[in-house]
Amino acid sequence: MSAPAKLPRWAELGLLPLVNLVAALLLSGLVVKILGESPWAAFKLLASGALGTQEGVGYTLYYATSFMFTGLGVAVAYHAGLFNIGCEGQAYIGGLGSGLVALWLGHSVPFFVVVPLAILAGAAFGAAWAFIPAWLQARRGSHIVITTIMFNFIAASLMTYLLVNVLIKPGQQSPESSEFGPNAFLPAAHELLAKVGVPFSPSPLNLAFALAVLASGLVWVLVWRTRWGYSLRVVGQNPSAAVYAGISPPRIIIQAMLLSGALAGCLGLNELLGSQHRILIDFPGGAGFVGIAVALMGRNHPVGIFLAAVLFGALAQGGSQLAFDMPKINRDMVVVIQGLVILFCGALENVFRAPLGAVFARFAKSPATKAA
Numbered sequence: 001m002s003a004p005a006k007l008p009r010w011a012e013l014g015l016l017p018l019v020n021l022v023a024a025l026l027l028s029g030l031v032v033k034i035l036g037e038s039p040w041a042a043f044k045l046l047a048s049g050a051l052g053t054q055e056g057v058g059y060t061l062y063y064a065t066s067f068m069f070t071g072l073g074v075a076v077a078y079h080a081g082l083f084n085i086g087c088e089g090q091a092y093i094g095g096l097g098s099g100l101v102a103l104w105l106g107h108s109v110p111f112f113v114v115v116p117l118a119i120l121a122g123a124a125f126g127a128a129w130a131f132i133p134a135w136l137q138a139r140r141g142s143h144i145v146i147t148t149i150m151f152n153f154i155a156a157s158l159m160t161y162l163l164v165n166v167l168i169k170p171g172q173q174s175p176e177s178s179e180f181g182p183n184a185f186l187p188a189a190h191e192l193l194a195k196v197g198v199p200f201s202p203s204p205l206n207l208a209f210a211l212a213v214l215a216s217g218l219v220w221v222l223v224w225r226t227r228w229g230y231s232l233r234v235v236g237q238n239p240s241a242a243v244y245a246g247i248s249p250p251r252i253i254i255q256a257m258l259l260s261g262a263l264a265g266c267l268g269l270n271e272l273l274g275s276q277h278r279i280l281i282d283f284p285g286g287a288g289f290v291g292i293a294v295a296l297m298g299r300n301h302p303v304g305i306f307l308a309a310v311l312f313g314a315l316a317q318g319g320s321q322l323a324f325d326m327p328k329i330n331r332d333m334v335v336v337i338q339g340l341v342i343l344f345c346g347a348l349e350n351v352f353r354a355p356l357g358a359v360f361a362r363f364a365k366s367p368a369t370k371a372a
Contacts, residue, residue: 007357013299017345019352021311024344028337035328042322042329049321050314056321058189058203064306064313065205065270066091066284068212070291071309072219073126073264075300077144079223080256081236086133086148087264088288089155090126094265096159097125099177099272099279103167106181114184118273119211119266126265127258129155134257138250144257156282163281177279186274206274208266215263216302222259232256264288293338297345312338 007016029039050060070087077084098118105114133147163175189205223229235242235252242249271283290312297311298304319334344351 007353007360011356011360013301013304016353016356017297017299017304019356020344021341023352024337024340027344028340031333031336032329035333037326037328042326045325046315046318046322048318050318054201055203056317058201058205059317060310060313061189061209062204062206062270062275062313063316064309065209065212065274066267066287067290067294067309067312068216068305069267069270070264070288071294071298071305072212072215072291072302073260073262074291074295075298075302075305076219076223076232076263077256077260078295078300079229079236080232080253081239082137082144082253082256082260084130084148084257084260085145085292086130086151086288087260087291088284088286089148089152090129090261090264091267091284091288092152092155092159093129094122094126094261095268095272095283096162096279097121097265098268099180102180102184102273102277103177103279106184108181109183111183111185114181115186115273118184119269122265122268123262124265127262129265130257130261131254134254137257138253152288160281163279167279169278175281180273180277184273185277186269188274204275206270208270208274211266211269213306215266216306219263220302228255264291290338293342293345297341311341315341 025043029043032039032042048056050056070091073087073090074084098121101114101118101121105117109117129151130148133142133144133151136142136147137144160175163177167177168175169178186207188202189207189209190200190202192207193200223232231242231247231252232255234245234247235249235256239249242252267284267287271285272279276283294305294308294312298306298308315334315338319331319337322334323330
């Protein structure tokens, strides 16, 4: 089997994902055409619904915030050579930690105390849920994909039990907790912008977006600018070389999964403290699985993850507008578009690598040609 074509770094990180994205959208347009609608009109509606209004932008960034947390979690584990499929469950349990702090302290403790405690609790609960699969992988050789998938089911069952039997608000049938105290509410973006004289339409976008951006910066520094990050990448690329260099792969595996779970566990800040203000059943809404696609499309780099998260946030928000204005294209069709993006930017990412490599090779002169 021949090695994949070598591309310049800017083409590897920017041009190739863009070509894959365009191919996915073209194929999606063909499906829309088969359904009897205009692809151009459909994509215009999708874009205008996601980015055409301040409210649409707010919803897009709100969805993107959750995808950033889970995408970063997947990326950190990936750099250690691990495929963490468990961000959905880790986000679920992390949200439980943040929600418990908000329930117990939101009415009586000041905001500047409650929110840091909720962040720490969410990260700690998410990391704790990732610890057992990490330990099993590092010490017993159990495959991380299998264990993290199973822990997703365990997390869902545990949360169902808690919300139905323990945390449910007295006197109601809906499986959700009581509302948090106001001191546990993350301020909305339109409220913060209004304080500095910038008008913005109301939306669920909240302070968690800034926290997700901050987390992206911290991940970049930690992975690419610290000794631990170097050890992480060495273990991910060549465990034998890591052992020869005095690095312990089991220790790095456990630490990487703890950080991965902590990042995913912060999703509850956006969904619970920033928007719903109570613990709900299934509040991650599949964001843990979307985070896998976001990390893959973003090449496991914080900048790429941010851009990919915004793209999937736009698909989620624009899809609602599309389903409303074009009845033939329901929410399932938006899932199809997301699936095609994942397919081309993940499994089929090398389809266009060879043609692009040939184009670059044609315009680049070889050293032998230059010497002649």
